[in-house]
Amino acid sequence: MKVIELKKSVTDSNDRDAALLRRELDEKGMLLINLMSAAGSGKTTFLSRTITDLKDLRIAVIEADIESVVDAERIAKLGARSIQAHTDGMCHMDAGMTREAVESIGTDETDVLFLENIGNLICPAEYDTGAQRNVMILSVPEGDDKPLKYPLMFENSNVLIITKTDTMSYFDFDMDKCIERVRRLNPFIEIFPVSAKTGEGMDEWEKWLIREVQETKNRRKR
Amino acid sequence: MHEMGIVLHIAKTLNETAEEEKITKIGSVTLQVGEVSGIITDLFVDCWNYFKVRNEILKDSELKLETLPAVTFCGDCEKTYPTVKYGRECPYCGSYETWLLTGNECIIKEIEAETL
Numbered sequence: 020m021k022v023i024e025l026k027k028s029v030t031d032s033n034d035r036d037a038a039l040l041r042r043e044l045d046e047k048g049m050l051l052i053n054l055m056s057a058a059g060s061g062k063t064t065f066l067s068r069t070i071t072d073l074k075d076l077r078i079a080v081i082e083a084d085i086e087s088v089v090d091a092e093r094i095a096k097l098g099a100r101s102i103q104a105h106t107d108g109m110c111h112m113d114a115g116m117t118r119e120a121v122e123s124i125g126t127d128e129t130d131v132l133f134l135e136n137i138g139n140l141i142c143p144a145e146y147d148t149g150a151q152r153n154v155m156i157l158s159v160p161e162g163d164d165k166p167l168k169y170p171l172m173f174e175n176s177n178v179l180i181i182t183k184t185d186t187m188s189y190f191d192f193d194m195d196k197c198i199e200r201v202r203r204l205n206p207f208i209e210i211f212p213v214s215a216k217t218g219e220g221m222d223e224w225e226k227w228l229i230r231e232v233q234e235t236k237n238r239r240k241r
Numbered sequence: 242m243h244e245m246g247i248v249l250h251i252a253k254t255l256n257e258t259a260e261e262e263k264i265t266k267i268g269s270v271t272l273q274v275g276e277v278s279g280i281i282t283d284l285f286v287d288c289w290n291y292f293k294v295r296n297e298i299l300k301d302s303e304l305k306l307e308t309l310p311a312v313t314f315c316g317d318c319e320k321t322y323p324t325v326k327y328g329r330e331c332p333y334c335g336s337y338e339t340w341l342l343t344g345n346e347c348i349i350k351e352i353e354a355e356t357l
């Protein structure tokens with residue numbers, strides 16, 4: 020027997036699968052967005068609003084969260100394509116499971132594909148799904164100290180959506196303090212406060228999304 | 242389940258390593274687990290034992306776990322302190338503006354193996 024030093028992260032093989040999937044998606048010019056949050060933060064409601072607002076964008080959704088059957092129906096009712104992913108009782112989506120779901124929904128006729136990840140702020144942050152962009156949702160009732168409790172999720176996200184802003188007056192949520200905490204973890208993150216219920220703030224997020232879709236298409240042309 | 246997922250990811254990495262290094266049998270696997278990685282050690286060992294007997298290369302391997310200490314940094318007084326003992330509240334100044342520096346990792350440190 021000989022000793023082989025590895026010093027590899029547990030997610031090493033997943034990281035490579037994810038990088039390969041990301042490259043393939045870039046070549047196809049399709050944007051895959053990994054949407055993460057705690058359970059019940061408002062992922063499906065936020066997606067529904069985005070789909071309703073952006074009729075010209077071809078949006079499809081992979082549902083992986085616990086209530087995936089119900090959520091897939093909610094999305095289908097709006098006229099967007101959706102499928103349920105096979106999560107095998109796991110607490111996160113990995114790159115292999117994501118690839119399977121992407122291949123079964125197909126990449127043609129789609130501008131942006133959302134992956135509604137499993138509702139939990141710990142495990143999904145550790146596993147790269149292969150998506151080009153990570154978007155996380157924090158809802159006002161969860162509190163402004165979430166960045167202190169789950170730093171990795173905030174570090175690994177490109178965008179933070181702070182949703183349910185219509186409930187601000189009922190909760191002791193300090194928006195400035197929250198944003199300051201997040202920026203300390205991740206100075207480059209884009210932050211959009213929204214209410215998926217009233218629609219307030221959605222336009223800024225939607226502008227960002229349209230720009231990203233366009234940039235993904237441009238990357239392919241080059 | 243979290244622990245089984247981790248076992249599957251480790252096994253995938255080890256099987257890929259086995260192919261690259263022409264390994265026929267793995268005798269032991271040493272993992273470094275952070276104190277606050279959230280991995281439940283007993284459950285993890287059970288998952289490992291359940292899995293390994295079903296995997297040709299890992300069948301007779303021994304699992305060795307090493308603990309990595311968790312350290313937290315205080316944003317207000319800029320000192321560091323042991324996370325497990327004091328938690329979120331800085332023992333020097335009482336601040337809650339504190340951040341985990343290390344302690345949530347899970348690393349495959351080394352393996353003992355027979356090669357062709």
Ligand SMILES: Nc1nc2c(ncn2[C@@H]2O[C@H](COP(=O)(O)OP(=O)(O)O)[C@@H](O)[C@H]2O)c(=O)[nH]1
Nearest residue numbers: 058059060061062063064065182183214215216
């Ligand atoms: N007041 C308010 N409630 C919301 C908003 N977005 C979602 N909700 C509610 O939060 C609950 C969970 O939403 P859902 O989208 O299913 O969360 P998911 O589990 O993350 O997909 C539902 O009762 C929604 O009606 C919002 O912007 N404002």
Ligand SMILES: [Mg+2]
Nearest residue numbers: 062063084090
């Ligand atoms: Mg949902």
Ligand SMILES: [Zn+2]
Nearest residue numbers: 315318331334
């Ligand atoms: Zn301090």
